[in-house]
Amino acid sequence: MSQALTLALTLDDLQTEADRRNNPVLTPSMEEDIAYIDALYNSGAKLWTKEMFVSAEAELAKQPLPRFIELRSMNGNFRQKRLPRAPPVSPQRPGGGSMGRPLPYIRYFLYQDLKAIVSEQEHDHNLGETVATLSDETRRTLATRAMSISLISYAPCSINYDRIRGEWDAVVNHHWPLSHTCAEISNVLAEQAAISKNINKVVCFGLGSLGWSIEIEDERYEPEDRVYSAIIQHAAALTIAKVIGKRLDVGGLTVFCQDPIYNDADKRVLAESGIQLVGGRGGLGFTYIDENTVVFSCHPNIPVKQVVADLGKPAILICNEVKEEGEEKWRVFERHGNFGLLSPYSTDHDSPRTREMVKGYHRFPFPQDRLGFGDIQIYVRKDPINEASSSVTHEAVEDVTGVATKDTLGESSNGIAGGVPTDAGGEFPKGVTGETSKDVIGKACKDSSGLSSKDGTSETSKDEVGDASEDVTNKDVICDGKGL
Structure with a gap:
């Protein structure tokens, strides 16, 4: 959701959007996929293993970077994902100055995000037709993947x-x-x-x-x-x-x-x-x-x-x-x-x-x-x-x-981020994509995927066409003294 669109939202618009997200209209295919995710999770299948982190880190350490990386899903299947490429011009920090050249980093989805992403597919204009053409196995492999790769850049700090x-x-x-x-x-x-x-x-x-x-x-x-x-x-x-x-x-x-x-x-x-x-x-x-x-x-x-x-x-x-x-x-x-x-x-x-x-x-x-x-x-x-x-x-x-x-x-890995709490609880609310986000306020720069702006980090993510478990819009996200 662009900043201009966010500013144009009225209180009624926000309530309508909240109601839609709380009570999404699901197609029979979406209902089947959500039932599949629940059954798989309840069976004890793991969203993350140490081996998957080791493999991803090894691929991301290669120079030059490979064009594709294999990522594991909760159903145990693997699917290639095209690694995002850094834009020719570094993203700009709000108020001026370069954020520096983005690098690919591991990105995480919550267990709760998987079902939310499935329910949002119909509202993703980039994937609306593509999702319907995927086989059940491919769609469910993508829908149960709790890891992705995004471009992240970190602004220089003024403190020496x-x-x-x-x-x-x-x-x-x-x-x-x-x-x-x-x-x-x-x-x-x-x-x-x-x-x-x-x-x-x-x-x-x-x-x-x-x-x-x-x-x-x-x-x-x-x-x-x-x-x-x-x-x-x-x-x-x-x-x-x-x-x-x-x-x-x-x-x-x-x-x-x-x-x-x-x-x-x-x-x-x-x-x-x-x-x-x-x-x-x-x-x-x-x-x-x-x-x-x-x-x-x-x-x-x-x-x-x-x-x-x-x-x-x-x-x-x-x-x-x-x-x-x-x-x-x-x-x-x-x-x-x-x-x-x-x-x-x-x-x-x-x-x-x-x-x-x-x-x-x-x-x-x-x-x-x-x-x-x-x-x-x-x-x-x-x-x-x-x-x-x-x-x-x-x-x-x-x-x-x-x-x-x-x-x-042989069985490990994960990354992190952290830093300065912004409220009494110290947490940033979070959107349906699995990334950190603040509240969507009238002046916040936030898109429909649930990502928002903070100070210190910029993220740009562009997924492969047909990657049904992730958003495919380009985003710039600024993080508040925290990393991933």
Whole structure:
């Protein structure tokens, strides 16, 4: 939906669109496809596997890039997808300046998105005739694919290394250690929770760009209200690793972080602090997850919980609260005099599998204060594995950092994004395509696929003709200090 069309929408128009999305008119073919998706999901078929991430990352690492990539669907079938090509001119950042040349990154669809995409096909003028010509097998392979590839570019940040380093030292060495949140997290992990003796690493998703966190909060808040949430979240990751490592008498655990939006200054500061950054194109981080992992994410722009639920049961999961299923309806809202359409799904929305997964975990409340963590909870697996050695060998750490070990890469992967919460909950609402989106307000730049503008990232996606499970419109999306 173009900005001009969005501006032209009246309150009645928005309510009509909300009603249409909540009660879509389905053809018999659509009803069959939705029943197929439900049956497949209920059978235990996985939307994501480690192997599919490893394969996709390997293809996206090739130079030159291949023209096509094979992507797996929930029904186990593979179908080639044409990789998008960067436009000859880099997208422009709102207010001026280039976003830089886009690169292909992995893009995710929620479980809920799959059925929504099926119901939107009739309203996609680019696919209206093509979908009807596909065989049932091809259509259902596309309709159950939870991964795609999009072009993403990241705007340069105005905050330099010296400023980032100064704020980092102030937060990590002074403000954070004295906070109530730091004390409470340390108390849970050091004393209250019965944790596995085999934990050997902390893998983080979506903790955000340090520089973007500073730039955005400097613009939005008075000095006394700035917490630089990306720095706080990385400081928390270091505390988690230190406390658990001390408890297991293995020293500090290695902290791995994935967020495609890290810039060179971010990377330098984090490396100096002993944090290892996960590269790749938005999928490599999940290859590090196993039963001996602590997973830490704060309001990521991809469905971390849903992916983790398909990959296994980490020892500890510190993430957005897993909530009971509620009424999931598109609704019209008003904010600051603007009316908009709000999606029922957040970017890290829960599913039947995430709810089932946490039944095997003890839940500890994450301290609530003004530091920007939002509705985070600490989930500790109920059946810690205690029979192995209490020390972590050098070889074990090397296994999770490399890309050649079969055990590590044979069944892993995923990417992330994260950063600065925009409201009390810290989440961005999300559209039917599976990408992050804000609310559709009167002045928001948002298209009918559910994507919207934010500051810091630009996304352009163009899918192959006949790719029924994805939108085929060209989009430019700006993200607010978050990556994928």
